[in-house]
Amino acid sequence: MRFTSSLLIKNYYKISSFAKINQFAIYCKFVKINYMIKILLVTRDNTKNKKFNRIFNKNGYEFSAMGDENLIYDFVSAEHPDIIIIDENFQNISKLNKKIKPVCENSIIIFIINSDRVDKELIKYANAFITDGMTDDLISSVINVNLRMKNSLEMLSNSNKDLADSLYRLNALYSTSSQFAGTLDKEKLIQYMIEGMDKALSFSLTCTLSFCHGNAPVLILNSLYELSDELITALKLRTILNYNSLFDGKIPLYEINVENLKVIKHVKYPAHRFTFTLFQYDNMFAPISLGDDFFGCVEIFKETSFTSEDSTCFQTIAQQVSLPLKSAALYQEIIETNIKLEKLERLKSEFISIVSHELRTPLTSIKNSLDILASGKCGEVTENSGKFLSMAMRNVQRLSGIINDLLDLSKIEAGKMDFNFVPTSINTVINFVKSALSEVAKSKGLTLIVNEARNLPETSADPQRLEQVLTNLVSNAIKFTPENKTITITSSLVNSKNININEYFKDTIKLTDGDYIQVCVEDEGIGLAEKDLLHAFDKFAQIENSLSRKAGGTGLGLPIAKQLLEAHHGAIWCNSELNKGSKFYFVIPVSSQD
Amino acid sequence: MKKILIVDDEQDIVESLKFVLETEDYTCYCAYNGEDGLRLAKEIMPDLIILDIMMPKINGYKISRLLKFDAKYKNIPILMVTARSQEEDKLIGEETGADEYITKPFELEEVVKKVKEYLK
Numbered sequence: 001m002r003f004t005s006s007l008l009i010k011n012y013y014k015i016s017s018f019a020k021i022n023q024f025a026i027y028c029k030f031v032k033i034n035y036m037i038k039i040l041l042v043t044r045d046n047t048k049n050k051k052f053n054r055i056f057n058k059n060g061y062e063f064s065a066m067g068d069e070n071l072i073y074d075f076v077s078a079e080h081p082d083i084i085i086i087d088e089n090f091q092n093i094s095k096l097n098k099k100i101k102p103v104c105e106n107s108i109i110i111f112i113i114n115s116d117r118v119d120k121e122l123i124k125y126a127n128a129f130i131t132d133g134m135t136d137d138l139i140s141s142v143i144n145v146n147l148r149m150k151n152s153l154e155m156l157s158n159s160n161k162d163l164a165d166s167l168y169r170l171n172a173l174y175s176t177s178s179q180f181a182g183t184l185d186k187e188k189l190i191q192y193m194i195e196g197m198d199k200a201l202s203f204s205l206t207c208t209l210s211f212c213h214g215n216a217p218v219l220i221l222n223s224l225y226e227l228s229d230e231l232i233t234a235l236k237l238r239t240i241l242n243y244n245s246l247f248d249g250k251i252p253l254y255e256i257n258v259e260n261l262k263v264i265k266h267v268k269y270p271a272h273r274f275t276f277t278l279f280q281y282d283n284m285f286a287p288i289s290l291g292d293d294f295f296g297c298v299e300i301f302k303e304t305s306f307t308s309e310d311s312t313c314f315q316t317i318a319q320q321v322s323l324p325l326k327s328a329a330l331y332q333e334i335i336e337t338n339i340k341l342e343k344l345e346r347l348k349s350e351f352i353s354i355v356s357h358e359l360r361t362p363l364t365s366i367k368n369s370l371d372i373l374a375s376g377k378c379g380e381v382t383e384n385s386g387k388f389l390s391m392a393m394r395n396v397q398r399l400s401g402i403i404n405d406l407l408d409l410s411k412i413e414a415g416k417m418d419f420n421f422v423p424t425s426i427n428t429v430i431n432f433v434k435s436a437l438s439e440v441a442k443s444k445g446l447t448l449i450v451n452e453a454r455n456l457p458e459t460s461a462d463p464q465r466l467e468q469v470l471t472n473l474v475s476n477a478i479k480f481t482p483e484n485k486t487i488t489i490t491s492s493l494v495n496s497k498n499i500n501i502n503e504y505f506k507d508t509i510k511l512t513d514g515d516y517i518q519v520c521v522e523d524e525g526i527g528l529a530e531k532d533l534l535h536a537f538d539k540f541a542q543i544e545n546s547l548s549r550k551a552g553g554t555g556l557g558l559p560i561a562k563q564l565l566e567a568h569h570g571a572i573w574c575n576s577e578l579n580k581g582s583k584f585y586f587v588i589p590v591s592s593q594d
Numbered sequence: 595m596k597k598i599l600i601v602d603d604e605q606d607i608v609e610s611l612k613f614v615l616e617t618e619d620y621t622c623y624c625a626y627n628g629e630d631g632l633r634l635a636k637e638i639m640p641d642l643i644i645l646d647i648m649m650p651k652i653n654g655y656k657i658s659r660l661l662k663f664d665a666k667y668k669n670i671p672i673l674m675v676t677a678r679s680q681e682e683d684k685l686i687g688e689e690t691g692a693d694e695y696i697t698k699p700f701e702l703e704e705v706v707k708k709v710k711e712y713l714k
Contacts, residue, residue, distance in 0.1 A: 360677040361604050364699040368610035371702045377617055400699050 036062040037147065038079060042072060042096070043087035048112065048132075052085065055136050069096060077103040082150065083143060085130075088113045088122070097125045106154075108146045169313055172200035177320055184328040186212035190296070193288070193321040194222050200313050203300045204281060205274065207239050209256075210296040212325060213264075217256050217296070221265045225272040234276070236261050243297055246287050253294050282306050286318035288325065295325045345413075352410040356403045363403070367396045405556035409539070412563040419567060424461040426491050426517050426588075427452045433470045434489065437478065445483035448474070451490040459517055459590050465564045466588075469572075472557040473521040473584045481525035481581075490520045499587060504533050505573035516570070516587040528576035536574055537562045561586070595621045596713050597638055601631030601657070602646035602675065607698075611644060614702050615709065628652025635661060640670060642712055644705070645692070647676040655690045662691030671712040675700065 037060060041052050044067040056063040064081070066072050069092070076084070084100070084107050086093065097109075108127045113119075118129060128146050130139055176196030180189060190210050197203060205227075208220040219239055221227060227235070236258045244252055281301040288295045298318055306314070372378060374389045381389065411417045434450050441448040470489070477487045496513050528536060539559045558572075565572050570588035598620045602608045605626060612622040623638055625631035629651040635643060643661075647654035654674060661667040674692040694708055 357677045360698045361607070364677075365604065365606035365610065367699045368607065368614075368702050372610060372613055375614075377614075396699070 036060060037083070038062045038081040039064070039083045039085065039143075040072075040075065040079070040081040041065040041085045041087075042090055043067060043085075043112070045087055045089065048087060051136070052139075055139055072096065073099055073103070076100045076107070080104065081107055082147065083108045083110060085110045085112060087111075088119070094121055101125065106150075108150055110142070110146065166309070169200050169309065172196060173313065173316060173320075175199070176317060180321055180324045184324070184331045186295075186325055186328045186332075189321055189324050189328060190220065190288075193298070193317055194220065196317050197298075197300060197314065198222070200317065201300065201302065201306070201310055203302050205278065205301040206298060207235050207301075208296060208298045209239050209243055211254065212295055212328075216260065216262060217254060218262045218264055221263060223266070223274065224268045225274045226267050226270045227265065227274050231274060231276065231278070232263060232265070233258060234279075236263070239297070239299065242285055242299060246297060284311060284314050286315055288318055288322055290322040290326045293322075293326050293329065295322060295329075349410045349414045352406050356407045356410075359399075359403050363396060363400060367393070367400075370396065402556070405560060408560050409556055409563070412560065412567070417564075417567070419462040419465060421460045421462055423458040424463045424466065425458050426456055426466070426519060429463055429466045429470060430489050430491055430519065432467055433474055436471065437474050440475075441478050441487065444478060444481075446478060446481055447486045449486060449488045451488060453490075453492045456491060456493055456517060457515075457590050459588055461568055461588055465568075469561040469564055469586060470519065470521070472561050473586075476557065476584075477521055477523035477525060477582070481523045485524040487524075488520075488522045490522070492518050492520075493590070494518045494587065501571075501573055501585075502575055505571075509571045509573060511571060511587070512569070512589070515590040517590060518585060518587045521584045522581065524581040527578045527580050527582050528574070529578045533574065533576060537572065595619060596641040597621050597623065598709065599623045599625065599631065599635055599638065599640035599643045601625045601628065601634075601643065601649070601654070603627055603649045604646070607646075607675075610702065611705065614706055618706060618710070620709070620713075628654070628657055632657050632660065635667065635670070639667075642671045642673070642709060644673045644675060644709075647674060658690040658692050673705070673708060673712075 039052075039056050039061055041049065041064070043049055043065065049065050053063060053065065064075070064079075066075060075081075081104070084104060086096070086109065088111055090096065109125055110128045110130060111122050111126050113122075113129050113131055116131070122129075128142055130142055134142075173196070176192060176199070179192040179196070183189060183192075187210075190208060190212050194206055194208060197206060203222075204225075205221065205223045208222070210218050210220055213220075219236060221232070221235065240256050240258065240261070243256060247253070278301060281303050282305045283299060283301050284306055285297065285299045287297045300314060370389060370393050374381060374386070374393065408417070430450055430452060434448055438448045474487065474489065481487060494516050496511050496516060499511065499516065499518070501509055537558045539556065562572050565586050565588065568588045570586060572584070572586040574582055574584045576582035598615055600608050600611050600615075600622055601624075602611075603626050608624045608626065612624060615622050623634055623640065625634050628649045631643075631645070631649075632652060634640075635657070645654045645657060654676070658672050658674065661670060661672070668691070671693045672691070673694040673696060675696045675698060677698040693712065696705060696708070
């Protein structure tokens, strides 16, 4: 019911304002139809008086004649005659002209002259001249021509005024929309909207309900004069009713009541005060929304009537501000999401780092205890207890490896990994890894072969990190290759044009032109299924793979290798076929690192 | 018999270090926080200190700095032990004058080897 009544109130104002405009138009038309053309004759000559009386004493004219200089001024200023006909013989004609000119700017002044000779002084004031000898018809036609000219001039002047008004409004709209385009600050956009409306419509008061000032709705009152507390409460109520009516009886987006509605007030002339008669002012109301996004609503009051142009202008500004508000809302959302994501990423890194460090301490205690027990210093180690002790030690080792991998990864991702770039020979790295792992390979019945290219140039790299990468690749090969097979490590010099990267990795690897050192680790192991190939370098990709678990992998070795090589401006990829073995390749540029 | 001071808030680690070092015929003194560690170091004048970094009250860096900048104690070798492995930690450790830097989880054998080296 409340909504309906509010609508009624609103509509009443709307109808009354239009009625006012229409009444005014009807009144003007009526007056225009019955308008009498006012003619004043200034002369003391009775003959002339009679003659002009004869011509103009008929329908459509209101003819007056005067000879008293003192009365003429008062008459002209009160009556504003359309035409003033002045007799040249009237005494002190210059003085009279000067005196009446300021009050009869819109009147046509015609002089009656005695001969064809015209006094130069008179030309300054005259619109036309008639001579004594002219016939009645000729005089009539001179008067009519001048009347028509006067009407045309008036129309032109009115059109000019309208044009100037439109131009001013257009300018206001233009500058407002430029302001809208210049910011993504929602509060500023609302402020620009109000300023734009003030420029284009010069209101007495605007009530803007804004959802763009923080989390709670705010009522912004821009008023010419001071508003009493009672009036502010009334305006709050009215705005809430207007707002609720927008939802057409449905539950509004946000429940607002008078108590929780914050008010921001800007008063131009605080010395004066608005009264409740404000509600008899003309008003316009518009929502500020775009599709389902609602940013607020605005109501505007003015003492004089709004025209239909005003209404269009008002609606345009309210609509225009919605689009940048929507962009601003989206922009804000993106920023907030970004901040959340960054925080999450940081938390993740910190979490991994803290957890890893915390895990290391108890792990040290377990390891130490196992070492002491295995050393036999606490008593003899039987065959069975030895078996279980080494099982425990193996798993401690594995756990320690996982923690190191996690720490490495979190360091790389946080950009905190330190690299020590020095001139490095890849063959030295390969031989180091070979000597470190050949025993392990041998114990599994595998042969480890190195095919190194001779005269490879040295390259700027961190040898320890390259060892880490290669150790990982060779360890994987050892893990996944059955007995009596061979693992081959090959080094070579290649050019970016000749590097053969398979289709799975082609799109993700971008190498700059130049020479690269390539290392290939080839095994005759179980290989990778096609669907797993692409995810081989994803974090934790293999952790769910039962085989990987059985082999003791962490699933982090390859992603770490990938990141380490990327830090060297290199790349890693693999060719593999299920049950036929894999070939893991990595390249690093020969040119020096910066 | 050479005296070794072990300072670590992790009792289990102190216990295992003490066990292996005692089997190597060293006399071990233990402290479980930085303050006790510093007091004990000044009291007993150990031949070597095994020092954890992250500890309550006074951390290992500070203890190392206080001892290494004191002419009376500066010749005592300090082996720093930490669960952190960041390179910058190592740098700070070196700046504070520690002689050796060992990352957890460490091999007991490795610690014993280092101790023997310093106490030759």
